[in-house]
Amino acid sequence: MSKFYITTPIYYPSGSPHIGTCYTTVACDSIARYKRMQGFDVIFLTGTDEHGLKIEEKAKEKGVTPKEYVDEIVANFKRLWERMNISYDRYIRTTDDYHVRAIQSIFKKLYDRGYIYKGEYKGKYCTPCESFWTQSQLDENGCCPECHREVTEAKEEAYFFKMSPFADRIEKLLTETDYLRPASRATELVNNFIKPGLEDLCVSRTSFTWGIPVDFDPKHVVYVWVDALFNYCTALGFENDRYDDYDKYWPADVHMVAKDIMRFHAIIWPAMLMALDMPLPKHLAVHGWITFNGQKMSKSLGNIIDPFILSDRYGADAIRYHILREMALGADSSFSNEIMINRINSDLANGLGNLVSRTVAMADKYFGGTLPTEREKGEFDDDMINEALALRAKVDEYIENTQINNALAEIFKLVSRANKYIDETTPWVLGKDETKKARLASVLYNLLEAIRIIATLLSAFMPETMPEILEQIGADKEQASYENAAKFGVLAQNVAVRKGGIIFPRIDVDKEINELNSILASQQEQAKQESAPELVPIAEQIDIDTFAKSDLRIAKVVSCEKIKSSKKLLCLHLDDGFGERQVVSGIAQWYQPEDLIGKKVIIVANLAPVKLCGVESNGMICAADAPDGSARVIFPDQSLPCGSKIR
Numbered sequence: 001m002s003k004f005y006i007t008t009p010i011y012y013p014s015g016s017p018h019i020g021t022c023y024t025t026v027a028c029d030s031i032a033r034y035k036r037m038q039g040f041d042v043i044f045l046t047g048t049d050e051h052g053l054k055i056e057e058k059a060k061e062k063g064v065t066p067k068e069y070v071d072e073i074v075a076n077f078k079r080l081w082e083r084m085n086i087s088y089d090r091y092i093r094t095t096d097d098y099h100v101r102a103i104q105s106i107f108k109k110l111y112d113r114g115y116i117y118k119g120e121y122k123g124k125y126c127t128p129c130e131s132f133w134t135q136s137q138l139d140e141n142g143c144c145p146e147c148h149r150e151v152t153e154a155k156e157e158a159y160f161f162k163m164s165p166f167a168d169r170i171e172k173l174l175t176e177t178d179y180l181r182p183a184s185r186a187t188e189l190v191n192n193f194i195k196p197g198l199e200d201l202c203v204s205r206t207s208f209t210w211g212i213p214v215d216f217d218p219k220h221v222v223y224v225w226v227d228a229l230f231n232y233c234t235a236l237g238f239e240n241d242r243y244d245d246y247d248k249y250w251p252a253d254v255h256m257v258a259k260d261i262m263r264f265h266a267i268i269w270p271a272m273l274m275a276l277d278m279p280l281p282k283h284l285a286v287h288g289w290i291t292f293n294g295q296k297m298s299k300s301l302g303n304i305i306d307p308f309i310l311s312d313r314y315g316a317d318a319i320r321y322h323i324l325r326e327m328a329l330g331a332d333s334s335f336s337n338e339i340m341i342n343r344i345n346s347d348l349a350n351g352l353g354n355l356v357s358r359t360v361a362m363a364d365k366y367f368g369g370t371l372p373t374e375r376e377k378g379e380f381d382d383d384m385i386n387e388a389l390a391l392r393a394k395v396d397e398y399i400e401n402t403q404i405n406n407a408l409a410e411i412f413k414l415v416s417r418a419n420k421y422i423d424e425t426t427p428w429v430l431g432k433d434e435t436k437k438a439r440l441a442s443v444l445y446n447l448l449e450a451i452r453i454i455a456t457l458l459s460a461f462m463p464e465t466m467p468e469i470l471e472q473i474g475a476d477k478e479q480a481s482y483e484n485a486a487k488f489g490v491l492a493q494n495v496a497v498r499k500g501g502i503i504f505p506r507i508d509v510d511k512e513i514n515e516l517n518s519i520l521a522s523q524q525e526q527a528k529q530e531s532a533p534e535l536v537p538i539a540e541q542i543d544i545d546t547f548a549k550s551d552l553r554i555a556k557v558v559s560c561e562k563i564k565s566s567k568k569l570l571c572l573h574l575d576d577g578f579g580e581r582q583v584v585s586g587i588a589q590w591y592q593p594e595d596l597i598g599k600k601v602i603i604v605a606n607l608a609p610v611k612l613c614g615v616e617s618n619g620m621i622c623a624a625d626a627p628d629g630s631a632r633v634i635f636p637d638q639s640l641p642c643g644s645k646i647r
């Protein structure tokens, strides 16, 4: 039996998993199930990537140990995978003892082979991404090129991995083999990373401790990506004796990842394997992001689409189907509740669900559930049967190329074809004519056969509902095998259907959209509250005379302009009731001059003049801290005359 080894990335145990996090795992699960159905000896690996500064910091914030912190999140991940019917064969945690020891020995091997050496790191570090960047890699604002957050200057003694010896081989791997899917992504990798010269990679840290210690130099911990990437091998028993199927399953047949971690899997990972003379994975399939209405999902934006909520409302299979069908390999996919509900209604409720319920109901109505064995061929039969017979080979090919959306589209073409066959053959007309019973039996049999093929092939993608459909059409396990999905005429001629419940209920679009929107609104409200800055403690007490020294007045903004040399400052000309005064205020990020001109504001009128960016400022505009970190100007009652004193 041929083996097939497929992996997801291992997830950071941070926050709550969302529909985007689900995608890779659902996609790998479907491929794993399909391959199992084809008779492959499959191993499907997933897990969690549990080390690093970010986890150490989060645990500290919560007042628990890093291990306690990750244990709780990992339990939630596992609940989600159970809910989504993920059939992983192995789950690796990078905190597992066997993995820790294996990484130590892998690190030592790379060192002994001369690929790892000790040096000093100077550069920019992005804490959220756990990545060091060179100046030239930073984005146009000098921030992390991946998450676009601020980077900090870092300098530390570190071990480095030599990348340059592998540059040519990696370029060939990306441009001359079918390792990378889609192949079109090779250009950006070659142009951005290989052509400018592969820089050595910093592979240890001394600035935090939540990681795997380098055993021959324990003040260093192994860089989290080295720790993480090798999970694909340690989980099979590489450099450890917890498992012993490395020789059987390595190299991986498919690593599936999203685009943000392509660089690690397309360049760094092959280089490390080359350094150890290990075989390379066969394919790296890179998909895009699931965004929400075109926007990145994030807890702080309150637009996380919660797969628990969706699967409770519509069933795990409907959600699996929707995300798999929407995402084309390599491209992003914009999630919206409207698109999801419309797709469930059109493809699952109206398309497949209707096909099954109509066919089963007619077999029940006209033949009491058991088809008679007399047959009569007719127009349209061959066309539908040929389409059904050709389906499996097409799906096989798409799965072979990790194009799940196309595989599903192909299966649903047969759903449409079969529904059209009902319209063409009009069984309800045949049912009224006693002399047409044999023809009617043929039509219903052909429909049941088409449904059998459809449900068999779909079992890999929708494992919860397809057994129900197969049960309703009277197909047993053997009849619903992969083998039989390329044959027509497998069900017994006198097959008996079993009428069951509605498999994909039609969703009331308006009602559901309203409810989902209100869930989202409360999520956003909560996100707003959670992101509210901690209140600045109230300052030391003062007496009234001290307060009275501050002279606060109402003033009107007469004119206002940006100060060219600064991104933050506005220069305002005010009427303070006594005359004109100039005040410089650091609110340019949040206000345009036209937002302020003509408005009355509160000023601290008796501050000594200062120069800001070379411009004189006489006083200060009063503003308050807003939860999003901005400053909001305080606008008093606009009827108050300029110069009114605030007491």
Ligand code: MSP
Residues within 6 Å of the ligand: 008, 009, 010, 011, 012, 013, 019, 020, 021, 023, 024, 049, 228, 229, 230, 231, 256, 257, 258, 259, 260, 261, 288, 289, 290, 291, 297
């Ligand atoms: N720990 C690393 C992977 C190490 S693998 C040796 C990591 N973890 S992650 O939790 O941040 O991401 C796991 C996977 O989920 C990545 O492929 C990531 O790109 C993917 N996704 C996270 N959000 C996503 C979407 N919104 N849409 C699609 N995939 C998304 O990276």
